[in-house]
Amino acid sequence: MALGILLAIIGGAFVSIQNTFNANVKMRVSVWTTTALVLLLGFAASLAAGLVFEGAGLFSFQAEPWFWFSGIVGVGVVASVTQGVQNLGPSRAISLVMVSQIFFGLMWDTLGWFGLEQVPFTWQSLFGVLLISGGVLLFQLGPVLEQKRFVRLNPDIAKANDWQ
Amino acid sequence: MKGILFALLGGFFLTFQSVANATISNQIGSWQAAVMTQLTGFVLAFAIVLMIRDRSYRQLTEVSPLYASGGMLAAIVLFSNMTAVHIMGVTMTIAVFLIAQLVLALVIDSKGWFDMSQKKIGRTQIAGVLMMIAGVIILKL
Numbered sequence: 001m002a003l004g005i006l007l008a009i010i011g012g013a014f015v016s017i018q019n020t021f022n023a024n025v026k027m028r029v030s031v032w033t034t035t036a037l038v039l040l041l042g043f044a045a046s047l048a049a050g051l052v053f054e055g056a057g058l059f060s061f062q063a064e065p066w067f068w069f070s071g072i073v074g075v076g077v078v079a080s081v082t083q084g085v086q087n088l089g090p091s092r093a094i095s096l097v098m099v100s101q102i103f104f105g106l107m108w109d110t111l112g113w114f115g116l117e118q119v120p121f122t123w124q125s126l127f128g129v130l131l132i133s134g135g136v137l138l139f140q141l142g143p144v145l146e147q148k149r150f151v152r153l154n155p156d157i158a159k160a161n162d163w164q
Numbered sequence: 165m166k167g168i169l170f171a172l173l174g175g176f177f178l179t180f181q182s183v184a185n186a187t188i189s190n191q192i193g194s195w196q197a198a199v200m201t202q203l204t205g206f207v208l209a210f211a212i213v214l215m216i217r218d219r220s221y222r223q224l225t226e227v228s229p230l231y232a233s234g235g236m237l238a239a240i241v242l243f244s245n246m247t248a249v250h251i252m253g254v255t256m257t258i259a260v261f262l263i264a265q266l267v268l269a270l271v272i273d274s275k276g277w278f279d280m281s282q283k284k285i286g287r288t289q290i291a292g293v294l295m296m297i298a299g300v301i302i303l304k305l
Contacts (some may be wrong), residue, residue: 001304004251005260008194011244012264014237019269020278021234024281028227030220036209036266039226041235042242043202049239050195061192070188070197073181075212086168095167098262099214105255108179112188115239119253124302130297132259135292139266 018030033077039071099133179254185242185247196240232279259300267293 013048018038050058084093106129112118119125181201190198190262195280224232248257276282 001252004248004256007244007251008257008260009264011241011248012261013268014241014244015261016265016268016272016280018234018237019265019282020192020272021231021237024231024279025224025227028220028223030213030218032213032216033218033221033224036206036213037232038208038222038235038238039202039209042238042251043199043206043234045236045239046198046202047193049243050199054193054195058193058195058199058287061196063188063192065197066201067188067192067197068179068204070184070201071206073177073184074201074205075208076177077174077181077220078209080170080177084167084171088171090219093171095175097172097175097178101171101178102175102255102258102262104176104179105182105253105258108183109253109255114177114183115190115251116183116187116249120254124305125255126253128200128259128299128301128303129255131294131302133299135295135299136262137296138295139289139292142177142292143283143286146286148214148287150181 007027021100031078034074091140091144095137098136098140102129102132102136105129179258182245182257183252186246186254189246190250192244194243197246202238202243227278234268239282256303259296263293263296263300266296267287 020098022034022038025037029037081093081097084097087093088096106121106125108114109117109119109125110121185201186199189202192200210216245261248260256257266289270285270293271277271282273283274285
């Protein structure tokens with residue numbers, strides 16, 4: 001359990017760094033070229049790590065046919081998140097993506113699809129997920145709301161600062 | 165409305181990705197799974213670049229090599245994600261991933277690291293993170 005939490009903290013931190021780096025790339029290059037580049041380098045790095053840890057054994061595996069289509073899901077992520085951001089703006093879109101992610105996680109743990117170990121549903125876990133979702137919304141939308149309140153209370157300062 | 169559906173679908177795909185990767189790694193090994201999903205994802209993304217005749221790769225020379233190589237971090241992200249899902253299930257993995265991700269994003273923004281425009285940390289953001297941590301504790305109590 002402790003190892004799982006530690007790994008998830010490390011992983012989440014690297015997601016954050018990667019998002020930041022990708023944001024810098026996307027200022028110059030299109031979303032799809034950025035995605036292709038990120039996946040190519042992810043492939044190269046995983047291949048290198050696999051060879052270091054497992055040597056030639058990396059290539060001896062029996063894949064089911066659907067494994068080869070798993071990468072498509074990643075492209076689906078980029079396509080839908082990009083569309084969401086274009087329609088709703090980054091804060092609202094990303095907060096919805098995260099809330100949806102955690103609720104589908106709860107659903108998946110409960111159903112135990114795809115050979116995942118089934119975790120029985122409890123009202124307590126639903127409450128936990130609701131709290132996490134509330135936290136995400138507060139985090140993402142809080143600054144926007146605070147700014148709006150500030151503008152309403154101090155319209156002149158807001159105008160002087162050229163906020164909006 | 166369309167935007168909401170796309171955002172929800174994006175979240176579904178992200179969770180599906182974690183589950184699929186964990187399942188595949190269970191059967192053929194973590195590095196094999198990482199190599200496979202990144203390779204097939206790249207092939208499809210590259211096909212899209214060709215299809216829409218996207219030439220923006222020419223501007224890649226204007227991007228700092230550090231930022232352009234960010235994709236390599238996926239090896240660490242994928243490995244920790246798959247292993248964490250095996251240990252504690254998808255819900256907990258996603259929850260802790262999100263907390264770590266948002267906390268570091270807050271630090272990066274407040275310090276203005278990596279050419280990000282500097283932003284003050286809001287009280288609502290700290291409250292949001294605390295609420296998420298409370299949620300994780302309740303999830304595991």
